[in-house]
Amino acid sequence: MPNQTIVTEFILLGLSQNPKVQKIVFVVFLFVYIATIGGNIIIAVTILGNPALLGSPMYFFLAFLSFLDACITSVITPKMIADSLDGSKTISFEGCMIQIFAEHFFAAVEVIVLIAMAYDRYVAICKPLHYSSIMNWRLCGTLVGVAWAGGFLHSIIQIIFTLQLPFCGPNVIDHFMCDLFPLLELACTDTYVYALLVFANSGSICIIIFSMLLISYGVILFSLRNHSSEGRWKALSTCGSHIAVVISFFVPCIFIYARCTSASSFEKKVAVFDAIMTPLLNPMIYTFRNKEMKNAIRKMWKRCKMV
Numbered sequence: 001m002p003n004q005t006i007v008t009e010f011i012l013l014g015l016s017q018n019p020k021v022q023k024i025v026f027v028v029f030l031f032v033y034i035a036t037i038g039g040n041i042i043i044a045v046t047i048l049g050n051p052a053l054l055g056s057p058m059y060f061f062l063a064f065l066s067f068l069d070a071c072i073t074s075v076i077t078p079k080m081i082a083d084s085l086d087g088s089k090t091i092s093f094e095g096c097m098i099q100i101f102a103e104h105f106f107a108a109v110e111v112i113v114l115i116a117m118a119y120d121r122y123v124a125i126c127k128p129l130h131y132s133s134i135m136n137w138r139l140c141g142t143l144v145g146v147a148w149a150g151g152f153l154h155s156i157i158q159i160i161f162t163l164q165l166p167f168c169g170p171n172v173i174d175h176f177m178c179d180l181f182p183l184l185e186l187a188c189t190d191t192y193v194y195a196l197l198v199f200a201n202s203g204s205i206c207i208i209i210f211s212m213l214l215i216s217y218g219v220i221l222f223s224l225r226n227h228s229s230e231g232r233w234k235a236l237s238t239c240g241s242h243i244a245v246v247i248s249f250f251v252p253c254i255f256i257y258a259r260c261t262s263a264s265s266f267e268k269k270v271a272v273f274d275a276i277m278t279p280l281l282n283p284m285i286y287t288f289r290n291k292e293m294k295n296a297i298r299k300m301w302k303r304c305k306m307v
Contacts, residue, residue: 007169008092009091009092010091010172010173011171013173013174013176014083022085023085025080026085029077029080029081029084032077032276032277033078033081033276036073036279036283037073037074039066039284040066040067040069040282042297043062043066043283043286044066045300046300047060047063047066048063049300053296058121058124059292059293061113061117062117064113065113065117066282068106068109069110069283071102071106072106072110072275072279075099075103075106076103077276079091080176080177080276083176093167095178096183097159100159100179101159102155104151104154104158105151105155107253109148110249111150111205111206111249112146112147112150113143114246114249118213118216118217119216121238121239122216122220125224126220154201154202158198158201158202162180165191166188166189167186168188170186171186173186174268177271177275180198180202181256181267198257199257203258204258207254210246213246217239217242217243217246220239221236224236237290241290244285245278248273248281248282252270252271252274253274255270256270256271
C-alpha cells in the first residue's frame with residue numbers, strides 16, 4: 001500500500017533552540033515587523049492621499065509594492081514572533097499549506113510588479129514623448145490583473161504538487177516557516193522529481209526574470225548617455241532604487257530555489273533577509289533617494305499634526 005499523509009501538524013524549529021536567543025529574536029523581529037508595516041503603510045497612504053503622486057504610474061506601482069511587502073511579511077513574521085515565545089512551535093498541516101500558498105502568491109505578484117516598474121522606467125526614459133499614451137491607466141490595470149493571476153497560477157501549482165507528497169512520520173521542520181525544500185526532506189518518498197519541479201516553477205523563473213530585469217536596466221542606463229546631466233542624475237537615482245530592490249529580492253530567491261539539492265543550514269539566514277528584511281528595506285530604499293516621496297511624507301506629517 002502506498003505511503004499516505006498521516007501527519008496533522010508540523011513542528012518548526014525556528015532560528016534557534018536557545019531560550020535566550022529566542023527572547024532576542026522576539027524583541028528584534030517584533031520591532032522589525034512593526035517598522036516594516038509602518039513604513040509600507042506610510043508609503044501607501046502618502047501616495048493614495050496625494051493626487052499628484054497617485055496620477056503617476058510609477059508611484060501607483062510603488063504603492064502596490066508597499067501593500068505586497070506588508071502582506072509578505074505578515075504571512076511569515078507574526079508566526080515566527082509568536083513561536084519565539086512558544087515552546088511547542090507547531091503549525092497544522094492545513095496552516096502549513098496556507099502559509100506556502102500565501103508566501104508564494106504574494107512573492108509572485110511582486111515579481112510581476114517589479115517587471116511592470118522596470119517597463120515603466122524604460123518607457124519614461126527611452127520613449128518620453130510617448131509615455132502618457134503607452135503607460136495609460138488601462139495598461140496599468142491590466143498589469144495589476146496579470147500580476148494577481150500570475151501569482152495565483154504560480155502558487156496553486158506549488159500547492160498541487162506539494163499535496164501529492166506523502167508525510168507518514170517525520171514532522172520536524174528545520175526552519176522558522178513552512179517552505180518547499182524543508183518539506184521535501186520530510187516526505188516519505190523519493191523527492192528528486194519534486195525538487196526539479198520546484199526548480200522549474202521557482203528557481204528557473206527567478207533566474208530568467210532577474211536576468212531580464214538586469215538587461216532591461218542595462219538598456220535604460222545605456223540610453224542615458226544622450227540625456228542632460230540633470231536628467232541623467234534623476235534617472236540614475238530612480239533606476240538605482242529599482243535595481244537595489246530587484247537585487248535584494250531576487251538574489252536570495254535564486255539561492256533558495258535555484259537548486260535541486262537538499263536545504264542547507266545557511267538557507268534560514270537567507271530566508272530571513274528575503275522574507276523579513278527585504279520588505280523592511282524597500283520603503284527606505286525608495287524614500288531616502290526620492291525627493292518627491294520625502295516632500296509628500298513631510299506634507300502629510302504636517303497635515304496630521306494640524307488635525
